[in-house]
Amino acid sequence: MSEITQLKAQRYMEAENKRHFLDLQKMKAEHRREFELAQKEHNAQMERLTKDFEIEVSSTKNETDQKLTEVRRKSTELLKEEKSRLSSVIDTLKSTHEDQVNELKKAQDSEISNIVSSHKRTLESAREKYMKEKMKWDV
Known part of the structure; x- marks a missing residue:
């Protein structure tokens, strides 16, 4: 009987090995499906994150x-205003200088006229x- 028991034990072991092998195959297939599903989900999430990032970068x-265009526009406007103001200040300074020069010329002309008049007198x-003295001596 030991042969029969041995055969039964051997068949039982083969059945157990086969069942264990099938369980491993089933678990392997299930894990592969879970992995592929997780991989698809992660890939989709990465694509979504990449797209969101690109949109945010583009928006920024x-x-x-x-903002740069606005700053440039304001700078151009400010520069134009400053040039206009500078031109106005320069025109005012030129006018003031010309008035001062004319005033000095008048003052100098008046002074020269006074000096000439004083010299003439x-x-x-x-x-x-001289004529009085000459007449005294001529008489």
Whole structure:
């Protein structure tokens, strides 16, 4: 009987091995499906995150470009205003300078006229004195 028992034990072991092998195959297939499903989910999530990131980068770039354009516009406007103001200040300074020069010319002309008049009076006075003295000596 030991042969029969041995055969039964051997068949039992073969059946157990076969059952164990089939269980392993089943678990392997199930794990592969779970892995592939998880991989698909992660790939889809990565694609979604990449797309969201690209959209955010594009949006940020557009906002930055708009801000840069606005800053440039304001700078151009400010530069134009400053140039206009500078031109106005320069014109005012030129006008003021011209007025001062004209005023100095008038003052100098007046002073020269006064000096010439004073010299003429002095010369006339000296001539009169000379003539008086000459007449005294001529008589």
